[in-house]
Amino acid sequence: MARVPYVTQDDLDPDYRDLVVSSLQPGKTVNVYSAIGNNQAVLHGFREALGAFWNDSGLTDRQREIVILTVAAEIRSAYEWQQHVNVAGDAGLAPAEIAAIARDDRSPFPDEERALVAYTRAVARGRVDDALHEAMTEYFGTETVVGAASTAAGYVALGRVIDALGVEIEAGDEFVGWDPE
Template sequence: MARPATYDAHISVPLPTDDEIRRVIGDDYDPATTLNVVKMFAGTADIHPGLIGMVRAIFGTEGIDARHREVIILRAAAVLNAPYEWQANEQMARNAGLSAHEIDAVAADDAVTGIDEEFVLLCTAVDEMYSPAATLTDETLATMLETFGALFTRKYIATIAWFSLLSLFLNATRVPLETTDKIGNRTSPLG
C-alpha cells in the first residue's frame, strides 16, 4: 500500500461556505484553524452533532494511547486509500510520538511487521475488519482480549469501525487536503 497522496477524481463535494459553517458550529468557528473535515461535517447540518460527538469520543476516550489511535488511523487510511486521512494524520501521528520508521511500517503493502507488537496487532485488526470477511479472526480477537482486556478491545474495535466510516466519507466527498502548518501540534482534528 502506498501512502495515499491524492484523490483519483475530478468532482468533489464543495466545502460549505463560512456562513453555512458558522450557522452550524457557532460563533467559535475560525476558518483559519478549523480543519476541512470538520468544515465538511458542518455541511451535514443536523447530522453534525452526532459526527462531532463521535470524534470527541474517539479522540478523548480514557485509557487509549494516542499512538495506538494514530496507528489505527494511518492503517485505515492506507488500506482504504484515504488521502485526507493519511495526510492529516501522518503529522498528528508524529505529534503523538510515532517515529518515521513506525509510520512507514504502518503503510506496508503486506502485513505490518518490525514495530511494537501492540501496533502490529492493531494493524492486523484493521486489515481483518476491512477485508471482505469484515470481521476479526478468532486468533486476533483472542490476542486483543489478552493484550488489552475486554473494555479496551471494545474501544479499539469501535475506533477501527469509526475510521472506516470516516475514510468512506472523506473519499466520497473528497475533502480538500490540509496544510501541515494548519495541523501544527494537533493530535486531534478538534484542536
C-alpha cells in the same frame, strides 16, 4: 474536486460554527468538516463520535494514531493519512514506523502493536476472527478492544464519507506521501 461545497463558519448556525475548525490545528477550518457541514446535524454527530474515539477508547495516543493511520493506509484515504501523519509523529511514532504502516510491514513494532495493526486491518476489511479478537483481548482487555474496534470502524466510515464527497487536501497543503521519511 469536491462533490459538495465547503461551508464556512458564516454558513452555519451559531451552535455549529466551531465544528468546521480543527481541534488539532486551532483556528484552521478543514475541508472534511466543511464538506460534512452541509448537514449540520451529521457534522455534530461525527464530531461527537470522533471525540469519543479520540478520548475514551482506552488506547494511548500512540496506539490511537496507529489505528487511524492503519485505517487510512488500508482504505487508501490520502486525506486522512495527510491529517494524521504529523499527529502520529507528535504521539511518538517515528517516520520509519509510519512508513511501515503504509506498506503493512509490522516488523518495527512490538507484539502488542503488531496485534493492534492486524486487528485494525481486519476491522477495516470486515474480517475479524475469534483468534485475532482473543489475541487483542489478551493485550488490551475487553473495554479497550471495544474502543479499538470502534475507532477503526469510525475512521473507516469517515474515510468512506471523504471519498464519497470528494474531499480534497486543504489548499496550500501538499500530500506528504505514503512514505514520510
